[in-house]
Amino acid sequence: xxxxxxxVAAPDLLRMKRRGERIAxxxxxxxxxxxxxxxxxxDVLLVGDSLGMVVLGQANTLGVTLDxxxxxxxxxxxAVSRALVVADMPFLTCxxxxxxxxxxxxxxxxxxxxxxxxxxxxxxxxxxxxxxGEAGIPVMGHIGxxxxxxxxxxxxxxxxxxxxxxRKLVESARALEAAGAFAVVLESIPSKVAAEVTDALEIPTxxxxxxPHCDGQVLVSHDAFxxxxxxxxxxxxxxxxxxxxxxxxxxxxxxxxxxxxxxxTPAASLARRSAD
Ligand code: KIV
Numbered sequence: 001x002x003x004x005x006x007x008v009a010a011p012d013l014l015r016m017k018r019r020g021e022r023i024a025x026x027x028x029x030x031x032x033x034x035x036x037x038x039x040x041x042x043d044v045l046l047v048g049d050s051l052g053m054v055v056l057g058q059a060n061t062l063g064v065t066l067d068x069x070x071x072x073x074x075x076x077x078x079a080v081s082r083a084l085v086v087a088d089m090p091f092l093t094c095x096x097x098x099x100x101x102x103x104x105x106x107x108x109x110x111x112x113x114x115x116x117x118x119x120x121x122x123x124x125x126x127x128x129x130x131x132x133g134e135a136g137i138p139v140m141g142h143i144g145x146x147x148x149x150x151x152x153x154x155x156x157x158x159x160x161x162x163x164x165x166x167r168k169l170v171e172s173a174r175a176l177e178a179a180g181a182f183a184v185v186l187e188s189i190p191s192k193v194a195a196e197v198t199d200a201l202e203i204p205t206x207x208x209x210x211x212p213h214c215d216g217q218v219l220v221s222h223d224a225f226x227x228x229x230x231x232x233x234x235x236x237x238x239x240x241x242x243x244x245x246x247x248x249x250x251x252x253x254x255x256x257x258x259x260x261x262x263x264x265t266p267a268a269s270l271a272r273r274s275a276d
Contacts, residue, residue, distance in 0.1 A: 005082055006082070007081065007082055007084075008043050008044065008082060008083055008084040009084065009115065010084060010115065010116050010138035010182040010183075011182065012084070013043075013044070013084070013182060013183050013203075013204050013215075013216075014182065014183075014202070014203055014204065016043075016204065016215070016216075017202075017203070017204040017215045022215065022216055022217070023043050023044060023183075023204055023206060023215055023216025023217075024041070024042050024043050024044075024216065024217065025042065025043060025044035025045070025046055025206055025216055025217065025218035026042050026044075026045060026046070026218065026219060026220075026221045026224065027045070027046045027047070027048040027050055027051075027054075027218070027219075027220045027221050027222075028045045028046070028047060028076045028079075028221060029047060029048075029051050029054075029055045029072045029075075029076065030055075030072065030075050030076065031075040031076065031078055031079045032079070033221065034075070034076040034079035034080055034083075035079040035080075037083070037221065038079060038080045038081060038082055038083045041082075042083050043083060043084065043216070044083055044084045044086055044206075044216075044218075045076060045080060045083040045084070045085050045086070046086045046087075046088065046118065046218060047069065047072050047073045047076050047085065047086070047087045047088060047114065048088050048118075048220065049061040049064040049069065049088040049090050049091070049147075049148070050147075050220045050222075051064055051068065051069070051072055051088075052064040052068075053228070053230070054220060054222035054223075054227070054228040055072075055222075056068070060147065060150055061090075061091065061147045061148055062091045062148065062150075063091075064088075064090045064091065065090060066090055066093060066104050066107070068090075069087055069088060069090050069108060069112070070107060070108065070111055070112045071112075073085065073087040073108055073112035073113065073114050074111070074112040074113060076113075077112060077113025077114065078113070084115055084116060085113065085114050085115050085116075086114060086115070086116045086117065086118050086140055087108040087112065087114035087116075087117050087118070088117070088118050088120075089101070089104060089105060089108075089117050089118065089119050089120075090104075091148045093105075094119055094120075094121070094125045094128045095124070095125075098127060098128055098131045101128040101131070101132065102131060102132060102135050102137070105117045105132050105135075105137045105139075106135070106137065109137060115138070116137070116138035116139065116140055116182070117132065117137060117138075117139055117140070118139070118140040118141075118142055118185065119132075119139055119140070119141060119142065119181075120142045120143075120146040120147070120148045120149070121142070121143070121146055121148075121149070122141065122143050122172030122173075122175055122176055123172065123175060126175055126176070126179045127179075129141065129176060129179040129180060129181055130179040130180055133179070133180035133181075134180075138182050139180065139181050139182065140181060140182060140183045140184065140185060140206075141173070141176035141181040141183070141184035141185065142184065142185040142187065143169060143172050143173060143176070143184060143185070143186060143187075144159045144160060144169065144185075144186045144187040144188055144189040144210065145157065145158070145159050145187040145188035145189070145209070146187070147187075156188070156233070157188070158188045158189065158190070158209070159187075159188055159189050160189040160190065160193045161190060166189075166190070166193045166196070169186075169189060169193060169197065170193070170196055170197055170200055173186075173197045173200065173201055173205070174200060174201070177201050177202065177203050181203060182203055183203050183204045183205070183206055183216075184197075184201070184203060184204075184205055184206070185205075185206045185207075185208065185218060186205050186206070186207050186208070186210040186214060187207075187208045187209060187210065188208070188209040188210065188233075188235070189209075189210050190210075190211070191210060191211020191212065191213055192211075193210075194207050194210035194211050194213055194214050195211070195213035198213055198214055198215060204216055206218050208235070209233060209234075209235035219236060219237075220236075223236040223238075224236065224237065224238065224239050224240075225238075225239060225240045225241075225242045226238050226240055226241035226242050226243045226244065227242050227243045227246075228243075229243060
């Protein structure tokens with residue numbers, strides 16, 4: 001049996017599914033946040049291209065570059081001792097040929113310290129998924145709502161709502177498994193369809209807006225902890241309101257600086273200490 005503090009590797013997720021252990025995954029983009037999340041016992045830290053929206057203030061994920069992913073993945077990898085660090089393959093890096101995809105994914109592992117990559121899509125990236133696996137690069141798939149295709153999908157909408165779309169989604173998941181993916185993210189699909197995919201696959205499914213029947217769950221940390229308020233998907237549960245706490249702390253700081261309370265003079269702090 002694996003020690004609870006041992007580093008999580010891609011094949012461990014399959015073992016977790018077989019043992020019926022749920023997988024907890026969150027996003028991280030910087031050293032400090034990643035360190036807190038790793039210490040909390042999160043199994044998988046995704047350096048998602050949601051980076052573009054929740055850290056860089058972009059309207060969607062399409063503008064996230066490989067350089068940005070390398071930069072942020074390096075910071076996250078430095079912080080982590082247990083979680084599996086997965087880096088997103090940014091927009092188009094899987095669509096200009098297998099060698100380009102292998103080069104980009106290889107840099108995320110060898111330069112930035114990721115231990116797996118995540119690829120959006122299914123049939124259009126199957127060869128890439130297979131060849132990355134053959135090159136020793138574990139691949140997590142991502143189907144359903146794939147944010148890099150929002151212009152084709154017509155926005156951030158729930159997917160696989162018709163029986164025909166649901167059937168295609170199950171086929172996509174099976175194809176990714178056959179191509180060697182070690183797990184697959186299911187985003188914004190009906191929970192019934194997610195349950196069907198989860199039953200159909202040996203590899204684990206990790207849901208976001210896909211209901212309770214997946215083998216694991218992922219959320220964007222800035223949504224889950226109340227740091228990003230531009231847009232909150234309806235399925236998000238707020239586990240904290242760090243944005244409000246941060247703003248209140250910053251207001252206290254501003255007040256204390258303006259009123260000369262911080263930093264306190266040596267005499268004032270001496271008086272405070274003797275009063276304690
Ligand atoms: O970029 C991201 O954060 C993601 C998650 C929503 C799964 O892909």
